Amino acid sequence: MCFIPRLRRLLAAGTAACALLAAPAVAAAQTIQVVTEATPWTYLEGGRVAGPATEIVTTALQRAGLTDTSINLYPWARAYDLALKEPHTLIFLIARTPAREAQFKWVGEFMKIDYHFYRLKTQADVVVGRLDDARRYTVGVTRDDLRHQYLQQRGFTKLVVSAHNMDNFRKLIAGQVQLMPMPEDDALALCREARFDCAGLEKVHTLADMSTGIHAAYSLATPDAVVDRTRQAFDKLRADGTVRRLMTLRR
16 A cells, blocks of 8 residues: 555656646647738749748748648638737747737747838938928838827828828829838839839938838747747857848849
8 A cells, every 4th residue: 555655646647747748739839820911021922922031930940840831821800810829830921029028939030121112213302301391291101010000109190091002002103192111122013013114212211110020920829838848949040141041032
C-alpha cells in the first residue's frame, strides 16, 4: 500500500508531461485563417493570394510548423474585423499604432512606410502646405484603415470612403476626389494597374506623424504558443535578410 501514493504521483507527472508535449501539436493542427487586402505586396494571381509579403507569411508559418492555413484577400474593413474578432486569425499588412497595440498579438515588422498626400498635377489650385490646409478638399480613403482613422480623428469631414485603394485612385484620376494619402510604392503600383502615367501625379504634403511600421499580427484569442512560434520564424526571416529582399519593390 505504501507504493500507491508514489505511483499516483508518477502517473500524474507523466500525464502533465504528455499534455505539455501535446500542446504544440494541438496548436499546429488548428487551421490558421490568414487575411490581407490588395496592396503592391499582396494580390491575386491565378486565383491565389500571392506577392512578396504573402511569400514571407507563408514561409514563416511553414517553418513554425503551422501548415494548415487558409489565406484570403478581402476589403480592408472585413479583414480587420475578422482579425479583431476571430481566434486563430493572422492579419497582414497592418500598421502598428498606439490605438491598435493592445488589440492584437504582434508577430513582426515587414518595413516602415511614409504616407503622402497626392493630387493630380493638373489641379494646381489644390495647395497643401500643412495638414490643416487639406481639410478644404475631398480626400479619398479606404474604409477603417489607418488613413481613414487618422484623418477622422483630426476632424476631416470631406472624406470619400471606398472599400479598396484602387477605387480611391480611380476617383482621384477622374477628379472625383482632390487628394489621396498613400505611400510612394502604392502610388507607383496603382499607376501601373490603372495604366495611368505617374508623371500626372504630384506629392504635395508628407504626413510625418503617420510614419509607421507595417506588421503581421494575430487576433487576441489566438493561443500564445502559435504566436510565439510564428514570431520566432518571422524573426529568422528578418535576420537572414529575406524580409528586406522580398519587400523591396521593383519599380
